[in-house]
Amino acid sequence: MSPRSDQGRRYDEGDVRVRPGKGSRPRTKQRPEHADADRALVTGVDRGRYTVLVDPDGPGERRAIAMKARELGRERVVPGDHVDLVGDTSGDVGSLSRIVRIGERRTVLRRTADDTDPVERVIVANADQLVIVTALADPEPRTRMIDRCVAAAYDAGMDALLALTKADLADPAALVAMYAPVGVRVVVSHTEGPRGARTVHGLDDVRAALAGRTSVLVGHSGVGKSTLVNALVPDARRATGVVNEVTGRGRHTSTSAVALRVPGTGRPTWVIDTPGVRSFGLAHVDPDHLLLAFTDLAEVAQECPRGCTHAGDAPDCALDEWLEDAPGADERAARTARVDSFRRILASRLGTAEQDNSPSS
């Protein structure tokens, strides 16, 4: 996740998904007094203490603990943030540095507002893709929730990856068919063997889909997310406990997002686990913003009337005309699948988890 790892991302003009997100404006003023600050990556947050990696992927890489400088005020610092550090950045036991600047954010992922907090807060910065971990059975897949995650990812300027687990229990074909027209990459895995000596099949595909990128992992309890993270990041448990080691605080499980390095890909590869995050803020999503993730449809929709919602009941939506104009039955079927998928994702942002459905319904 160093600036160098950005080279792994496809920045060509055709890739409209790479676009300025809502949080991409410069967030800080230049402060020349901190010109000698160290660059660091925020990997964890625990009650006002930030775990950071100084000089990430560089020769001087080291883990350190930081606090937010007073001058940042109420500005939030989240995992994935690139920050500037001053003070004791040695990482020695008992050392504490200060975060004085937050780097410009390439993407921002927000969690949903809820009863206890009406604000859609940024929870992760600078991630490239959202990995939606879903069990094929036990618990049953919930497509409405997957759709909402896809909408959140696309709105954040991120790609979506569907990681289907427990393929030993059910066939992935229906879900694969459902998400192919949405542009979501799918990887499938399952475990084998007794507890303690369990191997994860399909791990190479998962690793390949993550390589060189920063991925946020989400999934409901019991889907096998920990199993996957522990297989990808052999020292994940130790890594998440590092804040406790340094601060001496007694908590062993983190409830906020934590960034973990995935070894063995030959490129800087990170996963950000989000314990306790169940859904993402969609209240602010604009249909035209979401449409940008569907490059082909975005082009068609340039012919839409001003303010078109592109929904199934939108009058004179150019997407409907495009379907009618399809040359031949095959092309029509392909276009219909694509438009229906976009409209499903679009509609999901207005729905709730209760309206969930299974892939066969």
Ligand SMILES: Nc1nc2c(ncn2[C@@H]2O[C@H](COP(=O)(O)OP(=O)(O)OP(=O)(O)O)[C@@H](O)[C@H]2O)c(=O)[nH]1
């Ligand atoms: N049959 C089968 N079981 C699996 C597979 N992957 C994980 N499990 C089991 O599913 C259960 C949940 O797995 P976890 O990895 O703990 O799931 P989690 O998503 O991290 O859930 P929480 O820890 O509650 O957040 C465990 O009993 C795992 O052994 C799989 O591919 N096949």
Ligand SMILES: [Zn+2]
């Ligand atoms: Zn339209």
